[in-house]
Amino acid sequence: MEQEHKGLEQAKSLWIADSQKHSFPAVHEDLTADVIIVGGGITGIATAFEMTERGLDVIIIDADQLLQGTTGHTTAKITSQHDVYYHELIQQIGMPKARLYVEANENAKELIQARVKKYDIDCQLEVKDAYLYTKEESGVKKLKKELDAYKQLGIDREWKTSLPFAADIKAALAMTQQAQFHPLHYLNALIDQLVERGVRIYEQTTAVDVKEGNRPAVITKDGHHLTGRYIISCSHFPFYDGKGLYFTRIHPEQSYVVAAKTTKPLPDGMYLGIDQPAHSLRTAEWHGEEVVLIGGEGHKTGQGGDESAHYEGLERFGEATLGIEEVLYRWSTHDMVTMDQIPYIGRLTKHHQNIFVATGFRKWGMTTSHVAATLIGDLIEGKSNPYESIFTPSRPVSDSFVKDFVKENSNVAANLISGKLKRTDQTIDDLKPGEGGIVSYEHKKCGAFKSEDGNIFLVDTTCTHLGCEVAWNNSDRTWDCPCHGSRFSITGEVVEGPAKKPLKRSYKEQ
Numbered sequence: 151m152e153q154e155h156k157g158l159e160q161a162k163s164l165w166i167a168d169s170q171k172h173s174f175p176a177v178h179e180d181l182t183a184d185v186i187i188v189g190g191g192i193t194g195i196a197t198a199f200e201m202t203e204r205g206l207d208v209i210i211i212d213a214d215q216l217l218q219g220t221t222g223h224t225t226a227k228i229t230s231q232h233d234v235y236y237h238e239l240i241q242q243i244g245m246p247k248a249r250l251y252v253e254a255n256e257n258a259k260e261l262i263q264a265r266v267k268k269y270d271i272d273c274q275l276e277v278k279d280a281y282l283y284t285k286e287e288s289g290v291k292k293l294k295k296e297l298d299a300y301k302q303l304g305i306d307r308e309w310k311t312s313l314p315f316a317a318d319i320k321a322a323l324a325m326t327q328q329a330q331f332h333p334l335h336y337l338n339a340l341i342d343q344l345v346e347r348g349v350r351i352y353e354q355t356t357a358v359d360v361k362e363g364n365r366p367a368v369i370t371k372d373g374h375h376l377t378g379r380y381i382i383s384c385s386h387f388p389f390y391d392g393k394g395l396y397f398t399r400i401h402p403e404q405s406y407v408v409a410a411k412t413t414k415p416l417p418d419g420m421y422l423g424i425d426q427p428a429h430s431l432r433t434a435e436w437h438g439e440e441v442v443l444i445g446g447e448g449h450k451t452g453q454g455g456d457e458s459a460h461y462e463g464l465e466r467f468g469e470a471t472l473g474i475e476e477v478l479y480r481w482s483t484h485d486m487v488t489m490d491q492i493p494y495i496g497r498l499t500k501h502h503q504n505i506f507v508a509t510g511f512r513k514w515g516m517t518t519s520h521v522a523a524t525l526i527g528d529l530i531e532g533k534s535n536p537y538e539s540i541f542t543p544s545r546p547v548s549d550s551f552v553k554d555f556v557k558e559n560s561n562v563a564a565n566l567i568s569g570k571l572k573r574t575d576q577t578i579d580d581l582k583p584g585e586g587g588i589v590s591y592e593h594k595k596c597g598a599f600k601s602e603d604g605n606i607f608l609v610d611t612t613c614t615h616l617g618c619e620v621a622w623n624n625s626d627r628t629w630d631c632p633c634h635g636s637r638f639s640i641t642g643e644v645v646e647g648p649a650k651k652p653l654k655r656s657y658k659e660q
Contacts, residue, residue, distance in 0.1 A: 163481040164409040164436060164443070166222045169334040171215060172341055176354040177370055182377045183209040183350065185530075186368050188357045189384035191221035193508050193519040195337050197384055198344055200523035204531060208349045209376055211368070213356040213385070216341065217334055219646075220386055223483035224515065225407060225432060225445050227420050228262055229328035230255035231280040232514045234292050234424050235491070236299035242490065245302060247540050251492075252303050254537045258520035259329060266336065269343065273335035274435050280420045283313060283322035289424050290321045297323055314417045315431075316471055330420055330432055333516065358650055360390045366504055380530055383498070383507045384522075387486060387635065387647045392498045392505060394543060397615070397648045400486045400494070400510050402635030405448035406457070406625070408464045408480045409434065412442045413473030429467045441478060444468040451484055452632030457625035482625045484635070484646070485513045495522045495541035496529065506530075507543060578606055586622040586629075586640065597622065597629055597653070599640040609642040610654040620653070629653065 185201050187194050190212030198208045210216075230252055240248045266275050284290055300307045300323070308324040344351065356371040360381060367377040383389055388396045421431040429446040444467060447460035461480050468474045488494055488510035495518070498505045506529065508522035521537065528535040539545065576589045578598050586599035588611060597609045597620065609629065611619050618633035628645055629638040637645040642653030 162479055163223045163407070164434060164441070164479045165224075165226070165332060165334045166218065167479060168332070168436065169217075169338060171218075172338065172351075174216070174351045174353045177211060177352045177372070177374050177376065180375045180377070181209060181350070183207045184378055185209070185380045185382060186376045186378040187211070187382045187384055188368060188389055189386070190216035190351070190353070191219050191384065191386070191519075192217075192224075192333065192337060192515055193511075193522055194382075194384035195340050195344070196519050197382055197508070197523040197526060198349055199340050200527045201530075202344065202347045202349060204527055206530075208344075209352070209378070210344075210349065211352045211355040211357060211370070211376065213354070215353050216351070217337055220483055220485060220515065221333060221337065223407070223481050224333055225430060225443055226333040226516060227280065227328070227330050227432060227514075228259050228516045229280045229325065229420070229514070230259065230305075230517060231282065231325040231328060231422075232512070233422065234282060234296050236303060236305075237292075237295040239491075240299055240302065243492075243540065248299075249303055250536055251540055252305060254521045254525075254540070255514075255517040258517040258524075261520050261524070262331075262336070262516070263329065265340070266331070269339055271336055271339040273332045273339070275329060275331040275336075277327060277329050278419050278432075279308070279324045279326045280328040280422070281310075281313065281322050281324045282422055282424055283316075283319050284424050285316070285318055285320055286425050287320065292424060293321050293323045300325070313421070315414070315421075324419070328420065330434075332434070356644075357385070357389045360392070360505065362392075362502075362505070364504075379504060381505045382526060383505070383509070385647075386484070386509070388498070388507050388509055389647060390498070390505070391648070392502055394499045394507075396494070396507075396509070396543075397634045400488050402451035402484045403448050403487055403513075404451045404482055404484050404623075404630075405446060405513070406460045406464055406480070406482045407443055407445040408461060408468060409436065409441055409443050409478045410465075410468055411439070411475040411478065412468065413475050415440065416442050416472060427463060429464065431471070436478060442468070442472060450632065451635045451637070452621045452623070452630035457482065457623060461625075482623075484637070485515075486510045486635075487512045492545075493518050493522070493541055494543040495525050496538060496543055498543065500544040586624065586627065588622065599627070601640075607640045608655065609638070609640075612654070613638075613649060614644075614651040614653060615647075615649040 184206040185208045187210045201208045306326045310322040313319050357368045359369040361367040367375040423429045444464045493510045495508045498507045506526045511518045581600040583602045589598045597611045599607045613631040620629040623630045636649035
């Protein structure tokens with residue numbers, strides 16, 4: 151397969167490449183507001199917008215820059231079709247609550263569409279049907295069960311036995327009247343509105359702790375206190391645990407996207423294959439041209455091996471399905487997944503009345519972020535919300551939850567042990583410029599990255615969270631923990647929690 155890779159930018163999404171960044175200062179003093187929001191992705195921005203709609207004074211802080219994390223690397227489908235999901239959800243939480251789950255996400259979809267219309271936001275919003283499809287007989291059985299669930303839940307749907315872009319598809323299930331958009335164009339417009347409303351926004355400000363009380367305070371890495379009536383954690387992983395043991399109840403998954411010009415157009419719709427490895431397709435606009443986003447190849451963070459192989463898998467799929475003329479961008483993203491596949495939205499624990507959390511969106515954060523904004527808004531105002539019991543992090547534990555909890559934490563233990571026992575014969579000399587990996591240096595195991603100009607960066611490979619051994623991510627150029635998903639830069643600084651401390655640089659940089 152011969153393809154052009156002109157203009158290819160490693161680990162950069164089409165959305166980020168096609169958007170202007172806002173710029174905000176870091177926090178340099180103690181501050182107060184009604185609401186302190188930690189995290190400047192879609193959840194933080196949507197929640198801040200909701201708080202201002204309710205007349206509250208808001209501060210937003212982000213450890214890096216707004217919209218540059220998971221939000222900037224999404225496939226941006228505004229849909230209630232969250233993979234093959236509803237048959238199992240009905241078994242898990244019952245029909246009434248499953249209906250409420252659909253309703254919550256449909257309301258969120260309509261809220262986004264209404265805001266786009268009200269503020270005349272040019273964000274390439276398009277209404278499209280969302281399809282699940284399969285090429286396998288076992289997949290047909292799954293889709294028929296999902297079809298039955300759609301019927302019971304009253305979801306508008308269509309059943310198909312073929313799709314125009316792949317003749318060997320055996321079945322497809324459409325959820326009609328869903329949508330897609332350019333997420334950063336939408337959110338940048340909301341940020342402009344927030345600034346006009348007097349919301350104070352800060353970047354390069356890392357939250358590391360909370361001082362609890364009637365007026366809780368977020369404590370930053372530099373020691374500043376941001377005091378409010380309410381604190382809302384909208385960061386990818388909750389920056390503050392509050393004895394909620396979130397690191398044992400959620401795990402990160404990494405998936406990949408390739409943006410490409412294709413020789414054949416993608417038929418109208420958004421498509422997600424349910425066979426493994428799963429692949430998704432949707433269109434996007436790039437410099438006035440239609441391109442296709444090819445996504446999938448997911449795995450647990452730190453457990454996927456060579457990331458380049460996953461990009462190659464996407465390109466092979468794209469070539470076989472639509473033909474690839476040119477690859478424009480490729481990127482990866484990390485999503486948090488809860489044990490029971492339902493996001494955690496609500497009070498941090500049942501003991502926290504003024505600290506809230508929104509996490510674990512399982513790759514479907516476009517709608518669930520807005521569910522979080524309105525739900526938390528109602529909780530703050532003391533209003534009844536029909537979706538609270540579904541999403542509360544303090545929800546009752548089911549038998550399936552216990553099994554998943556044991557399975558997940560057994561996986562953690564296995565990675566902890568295997569990481570400690572694993573040895574390497576690789577040395578620094580074996581690394582090419584721009585490569586990283588586990589090496590033996592002065593008879594010790596360490597993590598090494600060799601920059602393009604030949605500088606060597608060495609770190610201790612022991613994660614500072616609970617001691618697992620990190621793995622090199624050659625796509626994002628980070629050190630990723632396979633146990634709980636902490637991520638570190640080439641110099642060992644924390645990119646993403648639950649780790650709070652950087653990797654030790656116990657080896658001299660060369």
